[in-house]
Amino acid sequence: MSGRYNSGSLKSKSIPSPNRRHQSQTAATSSSTNVSITEQQRQEIYEAFSLFDLNSDGFLDYHEMKVAFRALGFELTKKELLSILETFGEEQENGKRLINYENFYRISATKILERDPIEELKRAFALFDEDGDGLITFDNLKKVVEELGEDISDEDIYKMIDEFDLDEDGGINEQEFIDICTE
Structure with a gap:
């Protein structure tokens, strides 16, 4: 998931499939490119909504x-949230204003x-580079x-670093990381 929350934490809460509960929901698309979000992204939006709908209303x-937005990786200001x-x-x-799933989905998909x-x-x-060096x-x-909880030997970790550390500075810098992910 691209956000910071771990979908593994959802196992303790029973969540119905988004396809059954929200059958009328359509995929969000970008009007200029006609690109839609992936099924995994749809599921992440649903899980974030369901997990943080604390009273299940x-x-x-x-x-x-x-x-819920933060779990999806969006840091919105108070002003942005109130506007939504x-x-x-x-x-x-x-007198309280609440957002339903369909509107939350539409906004989240657009932001994605x-x-x-x-x-x-x-x-x-930055998540990997915890010490910020x-x-x-x-x-x-x-x-x-x-x-x-992965079973990867120290030797294999060193091999990974060595393979992608092109400037041989002892680690993978940001540009090397971007290059690895975009190749």
Whole structure:
């Protein structure tokens, strides 16, 4: 997933398939290129909505919406979030504005289509480069391997670094990372 939340955390919450619950939902497309989001991206949007619809009422309030967008990798300002609720939200009997799944999906899909792939890769690089030194080093990669529970030997990690470290500075820099991901 391109966002920061881990879909593995959803296993404890029963979530119906987005295709059954929202059969009328159509794929978001970019009008200029007619490119639609992937099935995986659709599922990520659905999972984010479902996970943060804390009271399972089919709506997100301001706070739920904020963390759902963050889970998808979007850091929206308070002003942007309030604008979304004002434009797309439904006013409830208690005066609160809430956003339903269809509108959340439409906004999220549009934002996904507007993403700059290079900026996304730079954000991904920063997740690996936890110490912020501009390199993905053996220690950085080893930590990720351990966190993911993967069984990769130290020798193989060193080989990965060596293969992609073109300037031989002991790690993979941002440009090398981008080159790896875009080849």
